[in-house]
Amino acid sequence: MNKFAFVDCKTVDQVLGQLGDGAMVKAGGIDLLDLMKEDIVSPPRLVNIRNVDSLRGITISTDGLHLGPLSTLSEIASHPEIQRSYSALADAAGHAATPQVRNMATLGGNIMQRPRCWYFRSSDFDCKKKGEGSDECHAHNGENQYHAIMNNSSCAMVHPSSTAVPLLGLGAQVELTSKRGKRMVAMSEFYVPPEKSVVNETVVRPGELITSIFVPAPEPGTRSAYQKYGEKESFDWPIADAGIVLVMDGARCRKASVVLGVAAPTPIRSKEAEAVLVGKTIDEGTARAAGKAAMLHATPLSQNGYKTQLFETAIYRTVLLAAGQMQRDQSAVG
Amino acid sequence: MTPETFLLEEQQAAAAQEKPQEPKRTENFVFGIPQNGLQQKQREVPVDEPPPLPANSELTYIGKPTQRYDGPAKALGKAKYTADVQLPGMLYARMVDAKIPHGRIVAIDTTEAEKLPGIRAVHVIEHVYGIAELRDPKQEPPSRYPTIRYVGQPIAGVAAVSQQIADDAAKLVKVQYDAIPFVVDRSAARADDAPMVFPGPADAAGSAGGGGGPTDVPQKGNVHGPKRRLIGNMDKGFADADVVVESEYFTQVQTHSALETHGFVVDWKPDEVTIYASTQGTASVRDEFADVFKLPKSKVRVITEYMGGGFGAKFGAGNEGVVAANLSRKANAPVKLMLDRRQEHIVSNRPDSHQKLKMGAKSDGTLTAIQLTSYGTAGVGTGAGTAGPATNLYKCPNLLTEEYDVFINAGPGAAFRAPGHPQGCFAFEQAIDELAVKLKMDPLALREKIDESPARKAERQLILERTNWRNRKPDGSDTGPIKRGMGIAQSVWYRFIDMDSSCEVRVSRDGSVELMSAVQDLGGGTKTILAQVVAEEFGIPPAMVVIRIGDTRFPIGPNSGGSVTAGSITPAVRNAAYQVKQKLFTAVAPSLGTTADNLVVQNGRVVFRNDPSKTYSLKQVAAKLPTNEISARATRVPEYSKARLTYGGVDYVELAVDTETGRVHVEKVFGAHDCGRPINPTGVISQINGGMLQGISYALFEQRIMDRNAGYMLNANLENYKILGAREVPEIEVVLVENYIAQSSTDAAGIGESAGIITLAAAIGNAFYNATGVRMRRIPMTPAGVLTALGKVQEEVQA
Ligand SMILES: Cc1cc2nc3c(=O)[nH]c(=O)nc-3n(C[C@H](O)[C@H](O)[C@H](O)COP(=O)(O)OP(=O)(O)OC[C@H]3O[C@@H](n4cnc5c(N)ncnc54)[C@H](O)[C@@H]3O)c2cc1C
DSSP, rough: OOOOOEOOSSSSHHHHHHTTTTTTTEEEEHHHHHHHTTTTTTOOOEEETTTTOOOOOOOEEETTTEOOOTOOOHHHHHHHHHHHOOOHHHHHHHHOHHHHHHHBHHHHHHHOOOOTTTTTTTTTOOOGGGTTOOOHHHHHHHOTTTSSSSSOOOOBOOOOOOOOOHHTTTTTTEEEEETTTEEEEEHHBBBOTTTOSSSSSSSOOOEEEEEEEEEOOOOOTTTEEEEEEOOSSSSSSSEEEEEEEEEEEEEHHHHHHEEEEEEEOOEEEOOOHHHHHTTTTTTTTHHHHHHHHHHHTTTOSOTTTHHHHHHHHHHHHHHHHHHHOOOGGGHHHH | GGGGGGGTTOOOOHHHOOSSSOOOEEEEEEBOOOOGGGGGEEEEEEEEEEEOOGGGGSSSSSSSOOOOOOOOOHHHTOOBBBBGGOOOOOEEEEEEEEESSSEEEEEEOHHHHHSTTTTTEEEESSOOOOSSESSGGSSSOSSSOOBOOSSEEEEEEEEESSHHHHHHHHHHHHHEEEEEEEEEOOHHHHTTTTTSSSOOOOOOOBBTOOOOSSSSSSEEEEEEEEEEEEEEEEEHHHHHEEEEEEEEEOOOOOOOOOOOEEEEEEEEESEEEEEEESSOHHHHHHHHHHHHHTTTTEEEEEOOSSSOOOOOOOOHHHHOOOOOOOHHHHSSSSSEEEEHHHHHHHOOEEEEEEEEEEEEETSSSOOOEEEEEEEEEBBTTTTOEEEEEEEESOOOOOOEEOOOOOOOOOOOOOSSSTTHHHHHHHHHHHHHHHHHHHTTTOOOHHHHHHHOOOHHHHHHHHHOOOOSSOOOTTTTOOOOSEEEEEEEEEEEEOOOOOOOOOOEEEEEEOOOEEEEOOOOOOSSSSSHHHHHHHHHHSSOOOGGGGESBBBBBBBBOOOOOTOOOOHHHHHHHHHHHHHHHHHHHHHHHHTTTOOOOEEETTTTTEETTTEEEEEOOOOHTTOOSSSSSEEEEEOOOOOOOOOOOOOEEEEEEEEEETTTTTEEEEEEEEEEOOOBSSSSSHHHHHHHHHHHHHHHHHHHHHHOOOOOOOBBBBTOOOTTTTOOGGOOEEEEEEEEEBBBOOOSSSSSOOOSSTTTTTTHHHHHHHHHHHHSSSSOSSSSSOOOHHHHTTTSSOOOOOO
C-alpha cells in the first residue's frame, strides 16, 4: 500500500476542493482500503467524507425517499418506512455482506464499489479492465465460476452492489455534485457496460461527488423484494441476486421490473422476464416462466453454467416473495 | 510410523517399545466402556507408578467439565501470541516470494530494497525447506539459487524498523527468472507429455507432525509411487463376493488457514538464540534450528506461550523461521516474521485426491475385498495417500491399496488434521453406503455387521437412541425442490505416543503447586488438562495449579501432531505430581506424628488413613516442609501393554438439499466419540465441535483455486477461500464414550484428529444420497458442484 495523505472534511465544498490530482473519496472505506492494500488503486490523497453531516440522513416525503449517501446499509435495513414501502431496498441493504460490514458500509460507497473479478482484484494480473495496455480478459479462458453469464463477451466481471439492484428496479436517481454544479442521473444510466467503457463502470466523473440518492414514491399496489444467493450465508459475495418490483392490480400484475445483480458486468433489467409477468396473475407457474425467460440469452462461460439455474431460481422465488406467496429462501438468509 | 500401516505393523512396533527387565508390580485397572459394562484388567506396571485411577465418575477433577485454564486471559486479550511479541529494538520482516510457477532464478537484485531508509537486513535463501528434493541433485544444473517450483516459493526476506518499510522493501527486491513450462492441474500433470515439476525422482520428508510420502517408490514423470500394500488375494476376494461396488471420488485441496499465520520472532544472541514460535512442537523447532545453524540444542530456546492454530502445518523452523534467524543474526536485533494471509494459504495444504474404490461383500455384508487406487497432489511435496480408513476401519481378508503422489507446481502439502483420512473416508465410507444400497441393508446395520470396534458399537447404539435414524426415509423419496436426508460415517485414528514427554512438578512451602514442561498448547486445552491431573493428586482446584509450558528450558515435551499430546504427557504429569506428593508426605510425616504411607488425599484434604478425623489442608501440610521447595520430574513410561489401539467416532448428519440452488444446508450433527479416558469433557467436546465445523467447511465450501494459465492461487485470501461461518453452524450434539484402556497412569488420549474432520464429508455425502438418490462424488459441494451432480448443468466444473 502506498503512502497517502488523509484529509478530513466537514462540508461538501471542502470535499469538492480536495478532489482532483487522483484524490479519492473515502466513505466507509471497506472497498477502497481493500483496493489500496492490493495495489489496485494508489491515490495520493484520501478525502474522508464520513464527517460531512449534510451527506447523512434518511427522509421520506410525499414524492419519495431521500437518502444521504452516507446512510449505512444497517440504517437503511432497519428503517421501518423503508421496510414497509421500499422492501426490496431494505432487503438488499440488510442482506449485503456481513453485519460488521453493513455497519460501516455506506450507500454511496456501496453503489460505487469496484466490480468483482479475481483477476482485476489481483495486482499479479494486468487486464483490459485495468487499462494498462493489456488487451486480455483472463476470466474468458481461465477460472470463471463466479463471473458474468450475460453481456460477458468483452469483460466478464460482475458488479456486486446489492443495493443497486432494487435502486434500479425502483427507478432511483443519483444526485452528482461537482464544482460546476449538480446533475441527476437515473439509475438506469448510472452504470456503464464494458462495451461502452471497459475501464469505468459508472458515469461519475473525476471531481464529482454523490450527494443524494432519490427513490420515487411507489405507486399504489407496489410490492417488492430482493434475495441474494451465495455459496454460503455468512461473509460471502453474491453469485446470484434478484430484485423484483411488482405493481399489482388485485391479483394481476400491472407493471414489473426484474433486476439481476451479478448476472452481467453491471446490474441489468430483464425485459424478457418482465414481459412474462405483466398482465398475468402471479403464481408459481408465471414466476418460473419469468425466471426461464430471463436466462434465454445467457452466455455462460466454461465454469459458470450453474449460475443460469441459480438465477432462474432466484428470480422465481423472489417474484413469489414479492407477491407474498413464499417465505424468504433458506438459501438466501445471509 | 504412518496411519496406513498402524495396525499392520503391530509386532515390530511393540518390539521396539520393549524395555529390559524393570521391576514391576501387578495392578487391577478399570477397563472397557461403561455402556458395554466396565471390567477389570490386570497389568504389570513399573513399581513406582502411581496407583490405578478409578473411573471418571469416582474422581474429583479428572473427567469433570472444567473451565479453560487460559480462557480469561484469551477473552481479555491478555494472552500474548507470537504475533503479539514485542522486544526492545525488534525489527519487522517480510518474505519475498516467487512470482512464477516454475523457473530458474537468473539474478536477484536487492540494491533498491537495501537503499530504503529503515532497512536493516536482507537475506536471500539458499535452500527451501519443507518440499520434495531430487534424489539425485545433479539432475539439475548447479545454481546459487533454488529452482522455483511454485508461485509463492520463498526467495528472500527483508527486515526493517517497521512492517510498512519491510513490506515496501520486499516489493523492491528484483528477481530475474528463466521460466520453465509448468502444470498446476493434477490430472494434466499425469499426462506423459506434462511439464516435469522435478527433472527426476524426488521425495519429501514428513514433519514431526507426520505427512510426507514414501521414499522407496518409483517415479514416472510427475507420478510418484505407488506405495502398494497387498493382503490376501484380490482375485479370490472378488470371486467370493456376492456384490461388488466400483466407484470414483474426488476431493479438493484444502489450506490450513490457521487464524494466526505461520511466524517467528527470533532473537539471535551469541550465547543463546531465543525463538518465539507459532508452533505445534517447541522440540521440533529447537531440533531444526540446531540442525540448520549447527548450534548445540542447549543454546536454542523456543517459547510458545499461546498459539493461534496449526492443524498440522506448524512444525520445525520452516523457511520463515530460518529467514528470520538469518535476518536477526545479520541485523544484530530481534526480528519478527509473520507470513501474510496470502502466504499462509500457500505455505501448506491438505492434498487433493482422485480415488478409485472397488469393494466386494457377501450378501450378509461380510467384506471380501477392498481395492483402492488413489492419486493425489501435495503440490511440490508428497503425502497424498488416502488408504488409512480403507485399511484400518474394518477387517477384510483381501486388501490392495496403491497410493500415488502427483507433483504439480503448487505449494507443498503438509500434515493436516488426520492426514489422508478426510479424503479417504469421503470415498470409503460412501462406498460402504453404496454396498449397503446394493445389499438392501440399512447402512448402520451393515456397519454393525462388519465393524469389530467395541467403542464404535456403543457409539452406533447412541446414534440409534439419540437421533432420528430409525425414521430414515427411503433414498430420494422427498418430492419438491428441497429434499431432506440423513447419513452416518465412521472414523478411525491411532494411539500414537511420544516418549519425549517430560515435566517437573514443584511444591513450595507456601502450598503453591507449579508444573513445568516444554509441551505447547495449540489452543486445544492442554494447559487445562495438565492442571486437572495435578489437581486430582493434590486435591486442590485446577485453577490453583500454575501451569508453565511452551518453553524448551523446561523438561522436553511432545510435538503435538497426530493427537499424541494428551496421551503422551498426562501420564508423565500425573507421575511427577504423585511422586512429589510422596516426597512431600515423607518429608512432613514426622512433624505430623505419622508415617508417609498413612497420609492420603481425600475430598480436597490430606487425611490420616487410620484416623479420618485428622485432616489438613495442603497449605498446612506444605508449611511443615523442611526445605523451601521440593520437586519431582517424570518422563512418560512405556504403555502398560503392547496392544495397538485406535480411537474412533460415529457421526450423524441431517441435512436439506435445495435442488434448485444447489445449496446443502446441514441442519443437525450428532457425534459419538471415544478417546480413552476424557480428562476434560468440555475441552474434548469443544475439539469435536471444531472438527465437525472444519469437516462441514471442507465438505461444502473450502477449495484452493489455481489459475491454470498463470499458475497462481486465485483465492489466497479469506473472502474467496470460503470457510464456514456462524450461519453455517448446525445444531451440534456430542456424546463422549469413555473407553478405559489400561495403558498408562491416566489413560488419556488425544481427540484432535478423530473429531469430525474425518467423517463429516462422508456423512454429508451419505445424507445427500438419502435426500436425493444421487451420490456426490466430489467435494466441495458448492452450488456449481451440486447442480452439476443433479444433472442441471452440463458444464465442466473444475476438480
Ligand atoms: C466479505 C464481503 C462480502 C460482501 N458482500 C457484499 C454483498 O453481498 N453486496 C454488496 O452490495 N456488497 C458487498 N460487499 C461490499 C461492501 O458492501 C462494500 O465494500 C461497501 O458497501 C462499500 O461502502 P463504503 O462506504 O465502505 O465505500 P468506500 O470503500 O469508502 O468507497 C467505495 C468507492 O466509492 C467511492 N465513494 C464513496 N462514497 C462516495 C460518494 N458519496 N460519492 C462518490 N464516490 C463515493 C469511493 O471513492 C470508492 O471508490 C461485501 C464486502 C465484503 C468484505
